[in-house]
Amino acid sequence: MGYEYDWWQMWQDIIVPLGFVVLGFFFHAYLTKANAVAASKQAKSILEDAEKQAESIRREAQLNLRDQELKVHEKAHEEQDSARKELVDLENRIMKREKDFDRKLSLLDQKEQQLEQQISEAERKEQAAEARRTELDELIEQENRAVQKAAEMSRDEARETIMKRLQEALSEDSARLIRHAQNEARVLARTEARKIVVSAIERYAGEQANDVTTTTVDLPSDEMKGRIIGREGRNIRAFESTTGINLIIDETPGVVTLSGFDPTRRETARITLERLIEDGRIQPARIEEIFEKTSREVDDTIRKAGEDVLFQLGLQGVAPELVSLVGRLKFRHSYSQNVLQHSLETAFLMGSMAADLGLDPSVAKRVGIFHDIGKAVDHEVEGPHALIGGKLLRRHGESPEVYNAVAAHHHEMDVDSIYATLASSADAISASRPGARSDTTENYLKRLSRLENVAGDFEGVNKAFAIQAGRELRVIVAPSEISDEAATLLARDIAKKIEQEVRYPGQIKVTVIRETRCIEYAQ
Template sequence: MVWLYILIGVVALIVGFVAGAVIVKKKIESDNAKVGKTSEEILNKARREADEIIKEAKLESKEIIFKGKQEAENEIKEGKKELQAQEKRILAKEEALDKKVELAEKKEEMIIQREKEYEDKIAEVDKIKAETDNIRLQLIQEIEKISGMTREEAKQLLRQEMIEEAKVDAAREIREIEEEVKRTADKKAQSVIATSIQRCAPEYVSEIAVSSVNLPSDEMKGRIIGREGRNIRTFESVTGVDIIVDDTPEAVILSSYDPFRREIAKLTLERLISDGRIHPSRIEEHYEKSKQEVEKHIYEVGEEAAFNLGIHNIHSDLLKLIGRLKYRTSYGQNVLGHSIEVA
């Protein structure tokens, strides 16, 4: 009985296994059928997509080819234009070069022609010179025969005549110099008198510390002072000289113990008055010009003093120092004039 149950169980197990195998097989077949159908659909879809891609690729390739062709044609056109322009420039340069070459050849021909003419003229001049020398020699011989004097005697006579003529010219120059001296005697006499007064009046030194500048009108005083006194302050700071504006009609006074600065300030103020435009920038401009003029003047004074004393080859800085002595006084006496007198 037990064996029967076992047999029945084994048979049932075999039947269940066979049934399961049949069911699995059918399912597998069913799945394979579905997979085959799906793969075919996917393949067809892929083929359609591939066809579309190929079509699009063909269209794009055609478009790219068309664009490339157009770009190539444009580049070719541009290249042709550039080549034509270069050809035109080359032709123009060739024409200019041909003209230059032609001009150079003409100049060379002209130079050769002029050289030939020059050589012919030189030969002609040499010929004329030789003929002139012969004629001159013949004339000298004829003159010696006619005058009865030799060449040396004629030279001596000519020399004496030149000496006599030079004496006459020298006498004329002396007379002219004497007349000039007479004309300038008054001026020199005044200078001598002024120097003598300066020597004999040492108490006058205090008055020499100021200089007076004449004005065209009293209105100029206001322009010299300027708005809020800016012009007069600028002038005093630039020149280092004080301006005294008082009740003196049509005049202002410059005060400084340095005669050199006072001279520059005086010249600067005179330039400003002549110019009529008085403001700080013009004051500085005219001051520099006046300073250069006075320095040039003292250099010339130094040169003149050295020349009068017979001193040469003096350094320019020493000449400037000598010229500055013109604006120095000692015990009421001008230092430069006194130095020249005692030298």
């Protein structure tokens, strides 16, 4: 029992107090831990509040900083704009000063150039004066020698010397007067120039051409000649009576000839015969049928040819009868030159000349296209074709200046207007150009040669060349023999001699060339 008491007493004395101590420790630890947790939560809350305050302060600081930056940028922009404006103003002032400097420099350059020109002109005048003084000294010396020589001359020799000098002086004066008169005529005397030009053109009218009165038709074989003649010649008789054209069949192989003065009926007969040969059925009834059909076609062709030509010239108000007569010229030829084409060329030439002379080009073209209209019926009416044409135009309502010009363009009646002279000139130009007519090429070459020979007959002429189809003659003279004044007289003398000795259309320009070439070689 005593042993147990000790344990219990020991339990009460030691264990129980120790248990309370342990429990107190654990309770203290628990309280400490609870306080730590509460402190941690409080610290965490305080930390979060501090972070929120710090974030708010940071944001506020950023906003303030951004506002300050914006203010700084705005101030910088304002300062930059102000500086840029000052720079622009400065640049404008500099550019203005540069322009002023450039203008002043340009004025200085101009004044310098003027000064140089004045200096050069003064030097040139000084040189000219010096040359003139030298020339005068030489002339004085020559006169002194001449006086000394004259003292030894007889009366006749002195007279001859004086006359020679007077002639040379008068030649120079006359050349100057001619040149002055020509310049005044070109500038101030336009009306007189018109008369001179027209008068010059009128002198060059050419001759009238002959007519072509035959046409040949090719045959596929000589056997066709027998079929054309027909039994006892009935086909050829029917052909000639129907067409009014003579059909000539001879020994010439492969061809037959149609002869007649009416070019329209001759053309109709040619087409009829060609169609008969192509068809092969040659008999009187067939001949009449094809001829009637061909006649209508040729009439249409004639009318259309006349309308086309008048349309090209822009002419209106022409009577239908005159249109057909103009178209009939398509089948008329003079020296192998087609009369309709010749009339068209004449009309264009007259229109150009009339425009240059201040006349009415439409009236001139009307005269030109109608000037040979009499040739369309001259085989039916007696008399010159010009007078026949004038009567036709008068009958069909053309104006007096038109029909008078047509009737008078070969000078077979009095001329009442300048258009007749233009018609003569244009007619000659169209007929006389190279290649226009079969017999003009040889005459054209002879005319060129004659022009060169005429110029070569004068003294001082080295060479002469006829150029531009004979419309210009260039004459090269020796500068040591012909002076500038003498060259003017020479050109005039050559022109006069050409007018007297050479027949030509239009006008010929005479150009005298005088030049001096100085050549040296540097070795």
